[in-house]
Amino acid sequence: MKKMSKMLALSAASVMGLSAFSSANAAVLVTIDVRQATTNSKSIEITAPGQAITLNVYAEITNNNGDHSDDSIAAISLRFNSIEDATAALQGNLSSATAASAFNLGSNGAQTQYDANPDFEWGGTATNSAVNNFTPTSAVQQAGSGAGTGPTEVLLGTITWTQNGLPLVPGTFTDVNAVIYANLAGNGSFQLKSDGTLVSNQNAAANEAVTGPVHLFVAGVAIPEPASIGVLGMGALALVARRRRK
Numbered sequence: 254m255k256k257m258s259k260m261l262a263l264s265a266a267s268v269m270g271l272s273a274f275s276s277a278n279a280a281v282l283v284t285i286d287v288r289q290a291t292t293n294s295k296s297i298e299i300t301a302p303g304q305a306i307t308l309n310v311y312a313e314i315t316n317n318n319g320d321h322s323d324d325s326i327a328a329i330s331l332r333f334n335s336i337e338d339a340t341a342a343l344q345g346n347l348s349s350a351t352a353a354s355a356f357n358l359g360s361n362g363a364q365t366q367y368d369a370n371p372d373f374e375w376g377g378t379a380t381n382s383a384v385n386n387f388t389p390t391s392a393v394q395q396a397g398s399g400a401g402t403g404p405t406e407v408l409l410g411t412i413t414w415t416q417n418g419l420p421l422v423p424g425t426f427t428d429v430n431a432v433i434y435a436n437l438a439g440n441g442s443f444q445l446k447s448d449g450t451l452v453s454n455q456n457a458a459a460n461e462a463v464t465g466p467v468h469l470f471v472a473g474v475a476i477p478e479p480a481s482i483g484v485l486g487m488g489a490l491a492l493v494a495r496r497r498r499k
C-alpha cells in the first residue's frame with residue numbers, strides 16, 4: 254500500500270511537471286502523442302459495451318533546423334493512465350501494449366493499478382525502476398518523418414483500451430494518456446537525437462512533455478441522480494402552484 258501511494262504521488266508529480274513545461278518550455282526535446290490508430294483522432298465516441306480502441310503512441314522529436322534526418326529516438330520509458338470522470342461509469346482496461354517493430358529490445362509493460370477504480374492502467378509497478386514500463390528500445394537510433402519545421406514523428410507502438418462490458422451511461426468519459434517514466438530524483442528516461450545532438454538517459458523531466466489525452470466518451474447528457482430529480486420536481490410543482498395563485 255505504501256508502494257502504491259508513493260507511485261501515485263510520483264505519477265501525479267510527473268503529470269504536473271509535464272503540463273507545466275509542455276508548450277512554453279523551449280528545452281522540450283520529445284513530446285509523446287497518443288491517438289486512435291485508425292482515425293488519428295484524440296476524441297472518440299464509445300458506442301457499444303465491450304468496444305476496443307487501439308491507440309498509436311508517437312514520439313514527436315523537436316526539430317528546429319528543418320532537417321528531419323538528424324532527429325531520432327532509441328529509447329523511452331512510459332506508463333499509461335486512464336482518468337475517469339467523477340461518476341467513474343465509463344471504465345475500460347488498458348492491455349496489449351506492443352512496441353513498434355523497430356523497437357524490439359525493451360519491456361512492453363503490464364496491467365497495473367494507478368487509481369482507485371478497478372479498471373486496469375498500464376505500466377510498471379516499481380517506484381524507482383524502468384522495469385516493466387512500456388519501454389521501446391533499439392540498439393540504434395530510429396528515424397522518423399515530418400514536414401518543414403514541424404517535429405519529427407516516430408511511431409513507438411500501440412496500446413488497446415477495452416470498455417468493461419457494462420451498459421454505457423450517457424455523458425460519461427475517461428481520458429487516456431501516456432505518463433513519461435521519471436525516477437525518484439524526478440529525472441526522465443530516454444535516449445534521442447534532436448537536430449543531431451545526442452541526449453542520453455536520465456535527463457531532466459523538463460525535456461519531456463505529453464500532448465492532451467485521448468478523450469473517450471459516451472454521447473448524451475448525464476441523467477440526473479434521483480435526488481436531484483426530486484429537487485427539480487419540487488421546483489416545478491412550486492412554479493405550477495405560483496402560477497395557479499396568480
Ligand SMILES: [Ca+2]
Binds near residue numbers: 370
Ligand atoms: Ca482508470
Ligand SMILES: [Ca+2]
Binds near residue numbers: 367369371372374
Ligand atoms: Ca484503475
Ligand SMILES: [Ca+2]
Binds near residue numbers: 320321322324448
Ligand atoms: Ca532536425
